Amino acid sequence: MRKFKVPEVTIFRLSLYLRCLSELEEEGVEVISSAELGQRCGINPAQIRKDLAYFGEFGTRGVGYYVKDLKEDIKRIMGLDKEWEVALVGVGNLGRALLSYQGFKRHGFKISVAFDKVVDEERLSAMPEGCTLYHADKMVEVIRERKIKLAIIAVHFSEAQKVADVLVEAGIKGILNFAPVRLNVPKDVVVRHIDLGVELEMLTFFLSARIGK
Amino acid sequence: MRKFKVPEVTIFRLSLYLRCLSELEEEGVEVISSAELGQRCGINPAQIRKDLAYFGEFGTRGVGYYVKDLKEDIKRIMGLDKEWEVALVGVGNLGRALLSYQGFKRHGFKISVAFDKVVDEERLSAMPEGCTLYHADKMVEVIRERKIKLAIIAVHFSEAQKVADVLVEAGIKGILNFAPVRLNVPKDVVVRHIDLGVELEMLTFFLSARIGK
DNA sequence: CTTTTATTGTGAATGTACACACAATAAGTA
């Protein structure tokens, strides 16, 4: 599909461009130059053009980019031209917050199944419309059956690797992991870590360096 | 303080090394080579040595690094040799999950005050021991009084920039932002964004690219 | 149809990060 290797930061930025384009569309802007777009999302215009160039030519010289078209193009590039079902594992404090998060929908994601090793009234009552809670034993069966490819891990860190292994067995290909552990998975499975400890520590580094300077 | 510019990824990795060293210490390992440490956290040994070299010489040639010492050194480098108080703004679904998160303590962070524009029984009952909930109007006053420098933003995205402005006024120097908005702050304030939408979209890109290939 | 204008797409230059490979050196051993 792709001819050349695309840097990971480029994908990250495409996602930013997409959000920005959605906002522009809502504001009724129809055409935008890389210069203006760059201003809005704090990125060098040449960078934007280079990023897009990995995937083709989307602009019109002398004019700029048609907001609606570029948005559709980036969505297609990122595989966002369809809805993605997501499986959530771990319906604890964090899991319940994620279940109630409305932001996923806007991006085209839907948590349609959740798993926990405890299935009680407290957890069942946290399930929103259109999402079913299963016991963790059902993971492989349900995920295979529904052909779900994306999962979120929100269990205690001591369980995270075990859960990841089961998810891989069930055919999951992308994992968003909130547990503070680097997961070990086959290389056809992509993992992204969200690590609050690390993020806060990076903040204190910059603060200390600044104050100490 | 620092002579040369340190890359951001280096800081990120220091935090990983730190976690790994804590684990090693618990396992009773006293000395470790960059080769072994690299193996454990999936990073090239030369990279580890380069990262450390930004800040001095911590190892012993022919031997390796003393786990306890290196851990203390990295903690000091990152400003983690003291406890940091953190202010949380927004005690909604996400905010409550964060309040109940035990992981912060291990890193030396403590959410000691929380703010919301709604102060009701539901939110008050979510406050753990040692953390007080105030009305959002009190932000500047309380944060100044307690000299808090770190804050977490967990309010609706439409409120995030306003909240950030108030936090800056109150003297906050580091912000962890969960709202899907790029915050505008003075350049002596550091912001880290946690953006679930972007993370999930990056996953779908890699999945689509792989499936389409 | 030709000229002007604006803005893309991209080669080349610069800057940054990574990995290799080895000299420097500390500790252990004879």
Add this chain to the structure above:
DNA sequence: TACTTATTGTGTGTACATTCACAATAAAAG
């Protein structure tokens, strides 16, 4: 003390990412 061994700290080359700068070109104006 001299020799051996292990492993760090770092100079150097390579790969990757960003920015600059401009030729290519589409649309608008004359």
